[in-house]
Amino acid sequence: MSDLGKSERDATIEVVSCPKTAEVEIVCKSDGIIAGIEEIEWLCGSQKLDCRWQIADGDKVKKGQVIARIKGDYKVLMRYERILLNILQRMSGIATCTASLSAKVRKYGVKLACTRKTYWGMLDKKACAVGGGLTHRLGLWDAVMIKDNHFGMGFDLKRVKNVKFVEIEVENLRQLDKAMAKLKSVKLPKVVMLDNFNIKKIPEAIKKLRAEGITVEISGGINEKNLVEYAKFRPDVISMGSLTQNAKAMDLGMEVVSKTQDTDSRK
Structure with a gap:
């Protein structure tokens, strides 16, 4: 882990005069939706820490709510706290x-998806899914996605498998029009992404895609401020890179609530 270095030293x-064992609580300092329980359980298990949750992934929590208690070696708890x-x-x-953000567009029948523009890869995508989004x-x-750097090279979708x-x-x-012609040979689910598309042309594009039963995705420059404007096109x-790039970390804290008798810090 990056906090510990190769030596796993905590200077x-x-x-500090350390107790042998301790129990800590994880406390919410803001309202939100919890994700990451499975990952925390795995990490705690790998360090022989006993983790007991009072909630599940996807649950709504309130400021001041205790969501978990973790018990084990005090030094290990402090090493892994952050x-x-x-x-x-x-x-x-x-x-x-x-x-x-999903709640804002639900009445338009639109689903939000994150992208591969993430810092933490699969963890970010899983968190998006817990919040009700699509992972793309x-x-x-797991999918063929022809982007601008592929489009001019020529491609044969009959080779898809x-x-x-x-x-x-x-x-x-x-x-x-070129994309729709290429997709005619495809038997699998088909999607066209309107990326940074002229907003005035979106209705015409969607009409064409609906006529062929092709899934419509809009992306590019979409954020919290203009999301509903795009959602109205239905x-x-x-898809929004900002779901994983700009999301504010939830405020959580860890507090020691009990400990065993102190031991000599030099041991």
Whole structure:
């Protein structure tokens, strides 16, 4: 873990009179939706810490609420305090952001999706899913996605195999017509992403795609301020890099609530 280095040394613990064991509480300092429980349980288990939760992934929590108690070696608890909180705070922040924005577009029948523009990869995508969002592609292996850097190279979608869906990214109506022609040979689920598309042309593009039964995704420059404006076009999906890039970490704290008799700090 990055906090500990190769030696797993905690220099502060070396000067503190440490109890042998302790119990800590994780306390919410803000309202939100919790994500990351499975990951915290795995990490605690790897360090022989007993973690007991009072909530589940996806639960709404309130400021001041105790969500977990962790018991074990005091030194281990202190070594991993920030690592545990970082994981939980980031994932819960993404889940909270996703749930909040999803609520704004629900009446338009639109689902929000995160992208691969993430800092923490799969953890960020899982947090988005906990908050009610879509994960989009998990990686390069599970779908074909033709982007601008592929479009000019030529591609044959008849060679597609062993993927969940095929998607083509387009920026204008001319590219859209070419993409739809290419997708005619595809038997798998088909998606067209309108990426940074002229907003005045979106209704025409959606009409064409609906006529062919192709899933419509809108992306590019969409944020909390203009999200509803795009949702009113009623695409199937709106993808937003900001779900994982700009989500504010949820405020959580860890507090010692009990301990055994102190031991010599030099031991």
